[in-house]
Amino acid sequence: MTSHNQELFDASQRFIPGGVNSPVRAFRSVGGTPLFFQKGLGAYVWDADGKRYTDYVGSWGPMIAGHCHPDVVGAVQTAAANGLGFGAPTASELEMAELLCRLLPSLEMVRLVSSGTEATMTAIRLARGFTGRSRIVKFEGCYHGHSDGLLVKAGSGALTFGQPSSSGVPAEIAALTTVLDYNDAAGLERAFAQTGHEIAAVIVEPVAGNMNLVTPKPEFLAALRSLCTQYGAVLILDEVMTGFRVSLQGAQGYYDIKPDLVTLGKVMGGGLPAAAFGGRRDIMQCLAPLGAVYQAGTLSGNPVAVAAGLATLKLVQEDGFYQRLAQRATQLTEGLTASAHRHGIAFCAQSVGGMFGLYFSKTVPASYAEVMSCDKVAFNRFFHAMLDAGVYLAPSAFEAGFVSSAHTEADIDETIAKADAIFLGWK
Ligand code: KE4
Numbered sequence: 001m002t003s004h005n006q007e008l009f010d011a012s013q014r015f016i017p018g019g020v021n022s023p024v025r026a027f028r029s030v031g032g033t034p035l036f037f038q039k040g041l042g043a044y045v046w047d048a049d050g051k052r053y054t055d056y057v058g059s060w061g062p063m064i065a066g067h068c069h070p071d072v073v074g075a076v077q078t079a080a081a082n083g084l085g086f087g088a089p090t091a092s093e094l095e096m097a098e099l100l101c102r103l104l105p106s107l108e109m110v111r112l113v114s115s116g117t118e119a120t121m122t123a124i125r126l127a128r129g130f131t132g133r134s135r136i137v138k139f140e141g142c143y144h145g146h147s148d149g150l151l152v153k154a155g156s157g158a159l160t161f162g163q164p165s166s167s168g169v170p171a172e173i174a175a176l177t178t179v180l181d182y183n184d185a186a187g188l189e190r191a192f193a194q195t196g197h198e199i200a201a202v203i204v205e206p207v208a209g210n211m212n213l214v215t216p217k218p219e220f221l222a223a224l225r226s227l228c229t230q231y232g233a234v235l236i237l238d239e240v241m242t243g244f245r246v247s248l249q250g251a252q253g254y255y256d257i258k259p260d261l262v263t264l265g266k267v268m269g270g271g272l273p274a275a276a277f278g279g280r281r282d283i284m285q286c287l288a289p290l291g292a293v294y295q296a297g298t299l300s301g302n303p304v305a306v307a308a309g310l311a312t313l314k315l316v317q318e319d320g321f322y323q324r325l326a327q328r329a330t331q332l333t334e335g336l337t338a339s340a341h342r343h344g345i346a347f348c349a350q351s352v353g354g355m356f357g358l359y360f361s362k363t364v365p366a367s368y369a370e371v372m373s374c375d376k377v378a379f380n381r382f383f384h385a386m387l388d389a390g391v392y393l394a395p396s397a398f399e400a401g402f403v404s405s406a407h408t409e410a411d412i413d414e415t416i417a418k419a420d421a422i423f424l425g426w427k
Contacts, residue, residue: 004048042406054411054415070143072311072312084303096309103276108281115265119143141208143416144205201235208243225258235260239262269312336419355402360379
């Protein structure tokens with residue numbers, strides 16, 4: 001019998017490019033037919049055939065309290081009953097702004113937007129407007145959304161001037177982006193020595209989660225902060241994924257690094273379109289209507305999305321929330337690693353707060369190049385075997401995974417047992 005997922009996918013491809021509204025959902029990296037979900041509750045999702053999966057994607061991070069948490073759904077229903085949008089200020093936007101500035105010490109002012117892409121795109125424009133400079137620095141393997149200047153890969157030149165990583169991005173724009181190696185403090189120092197006074201901003205994922213999970217080296221974080229300060233460049237921490245995911249104070253609190261600007265999304269929207277950027281008051285006051293840097297949005301601060309975010313951020317402030325979340329993630333990574341090693345499989349894993357990385361490799365990768373040397377074919381085989389067993393991992397070897405407060409110890413143990421059965425027959 002044809003899967004209803006397949007029927008939906010076949011039909012969707014007639015109307016939506018690739019049948020999906022975001023490329024990673026198409027399973028191109030892992031192969032096979034993408035799942036069409038019809039329901040989520042707690043740690044679980046159900047596909048179009050009614051099959052249940054333990055979910056380790058969580059809508060790519062937002063579902064930190066699990067799917068359809070009653071407090072979040074209730075807040076959304078209450079807000080929706082009072083209005084779906086006004087295009088005008090609301091008290092709930094003020095409540096969200098005050099909360100973000102209270103939770104994240106680097107936030108003196110904040111502006112709400114509707115996606116992580118909007119947040120990072122605007123943070124870059126703001127840094128350029130504030131400094132009067134044009135060059136930006138990013139790191140290979142880090143993803144910051146799909147604005148032109150950030151869809152750039154390392155160039156061939158010594159200065160690694162960027163080249164477009166997507167068609168449609170003019171070479172002239174890509175050339176303004178320098179792409180360096182993540183965790184390479186020496187390379188960052190060389191780039192600043194050569195072009196430091198041209199650099200408007202450095203944007204970085206403080207924990208890289210878009211090339212699988214790669215943690216920052218202390219000297220890399222230190223170099224980011226010291227060099228940006230030394231040369232007057234704006235340090236933008238892209239915490240769209242790590243914000244409220246690795247700790248209540250994000251990665252900036254977890255690693256004690258103070259950005260000039262920070263971008264947020266995912267968890268702060270609770271699954272609905274709410275994101276933000278913010279930071280130093282002197283920079284944020286360059287924004288219209290106060291200053292000359294323009295940014296706007298019809299749905300910015302949408303009251304229903306903000307309600308979902310406020311309810312989620314209330315839940316993550318509960319005593320012990322992040323301790324329990326990190327315990328679930330550690331239980332998963334340690335259990336999978338022990339199982340794979342019992343069966344002689346080159347596998348390792350790590351977690352930071354509530355996000356984790358799984359690698360078919362003998363050692364945990366610390367750079368883009370090391371991630372690329374992991375066994376992608378083995379990951380894809382594991383992905384599909386786990387999917388068949390009712391476990392939904394991120395459909396790419398180059399994505400991080402996520403646990404939620406809804407995942408119980410028993411859920412994790414069941415996931416490990418399913419992996420163990422797969423590893424038993426691995427050879
Ligand atoms: P959005 O525009 O997708 O809301 O956010 C872009 C973005 C910015 N910064 C970071 C660190 C991000 O991880 C993202 C988006 N993350 C991907 C998952 N790796 C979203 C999933 C997708 O593209 O469908």
